[in-house]
Amino acid sequence: MKPTVKSIADKLGLSPATVSKALAGRAEISEATRARVTACANELGYLRSAGNRRRLGVLVVNPTDMEDGQSSLTFNMLMGFQKYAVSQDYDVVVINISTQGQECDALDRIVYKNQFDGLFITGLRNTDPYYTQLETVASPIVVMDIHVANPMVGNVGTNSISGGAMAIRHLTELGHKRIGFVNGHTAAYISQERLAGYLAAIYAQKIPFDQSLCFDGDFSMESGAKAADYFAKTDATAIYFASDLMALGAIRRFLALGHSLPGDFSIVGFDNQSLGLGCTPTLTTIAQDHVALGETACALLLGLVSKIPICHVKLEPRLVVRESTGVL
Numbered sequence: 001m002k003p004t005v006k007s008i009a010d011k012l013g014l015s016p017a018t019v020s021k022a023l024a025g026r027a028e029i030s031e032a033t034r035a036r037v038t039a040c041a042n043e044l045g046y047l048r049s050a051g052n053r054r055r056l057g058v059l060v061v062n063p064t065d066m067e068d069g070q071s072s073l074t075f076n077m078l079m080g081f082q083k084y085a086v087s088q089d090y091d092v093v094v095i096n097i098s099t100q101g102q103e104c105d106a107l108d109r110i111v112y113k114n115q116f117d118g119l120f121i122t123g124l125r126n127t128d129p130y131y132t133q134l135e136t137v138a139s140p141i142v143v144m145d146i147h148v149a150n151p152m153v154g155n156v157g158t159n160s161i162s163g164g165a166m167a168i169r170h171l172t173e174l175g176h177k178r179i180g181f182v183n184g185h186t187a188a189y190i191s192q193e194r195l196a197g198y199l200a201a202i203y204a205q206k207i208p209f210d211q212s213l214c215f216d217g218d219f220s221m222e223s224g225a226k227a228a229d230y231f232a233k234t235d236a237t238a239i240y241f242a243s244d245l246m247a248l249g250a251i252r253r254f255l256a257l258g259h260s261l262p263g264d265f266s267i268v269g270f271d272n273q274s275l276g277l278g279c280t281p282t283l284t285t286i287a288q289d290h291v292a293l294g295e296t297a298c299a300l301l302l303g304l305v306s307k308i309p310i311c312h313v314k315l316e317p318r319l320v321v322r323e324s325t326g327v328l
Helices: 005-011 016-023 033-042 069-085 107-113 129-133 160-171 191-204 221-231 246-255 290-305
Strands: 054-062 091-099 120-121 143-146 153-158 179-183 214-216 239-241 266-272 285-288 312-315 318-320
Touching: 005 016, 005 033, 005 160, 016 033, 033 107, 033 246, 054 069, 054 107, 054 290, 069 091, 069 290, 091 214, 107 120, 120 290, 143 290, 143 312, 153 160, 160 179, 160 191, 160 239, 160 266, 179 191, 179 221, 191 290, 214 221, 221 239, 221 246, 239 246, 246 266, 290 312
Parallel strands: 054 091, 054 120, 120 143, 143 153, 153 312, 179 214, 179 239, 239 266, 266 285
Antiparallel strands: 285 318
């Protein structure tokens, strides 16, 4: 029998009106009741049966804040996601949303009103309103580079611990011991992981931690240039950047200051953006496969839709050695 609002109400001991209001995201319905109703609707297959086609949603948060390089990586990831979804006979709908727009619709409401089977979110920061909702959502959701303790929420990303180990080991094999680190903005969950990767790597190489060799950027080229100004006044001989964009900004600034690369500083980025091939020197980087990340995110999401409790997947990166690193 096709599930209805009444069948959900009967199962939960609620009135059909309450169920209808909960599914519509009405403010007078408590968060706990809304979560119960949404979970039951998912269990009975109500949301899927509401549409003629199976649909997955992709929520891109604050796309206007992305620099060109970040936009291309997001595009590659979405192509991977769509490729896998189509292979499983799902349609994909992409929604762009700002931080302010997150105040208008709850995540479960977005899933319900768009008749999505599940939702993939990228670009979310830990200061965004949707970040706190991840702890209580009842719909299948996969988030890029964010982990929360909710069995309905999965996360996919690249192993920053392995990436850090590859970068620091490469630099120490070249003779570097004073290795700086430039992280992204503190509102990004991935920044915590990249920092953990750096700390674990220098510990493994028996390099003492020095707070003066750490600099907080914001994943932009401009912050990379500011990092170059900072490290030009230190005794660092190599710098590991949490993103290629920051590394590229630093390369441009170091050269403008008259420094030789990799003569004065060896530089390692993280992402493997195509921009790294167009600079001089070309950028050594920790490569993550964004198409594979998108495919994996979709596979993980469909697993959650099918009630397969696999919530965390980390893909392994690889080191790509180019001209920006050299022997000390």
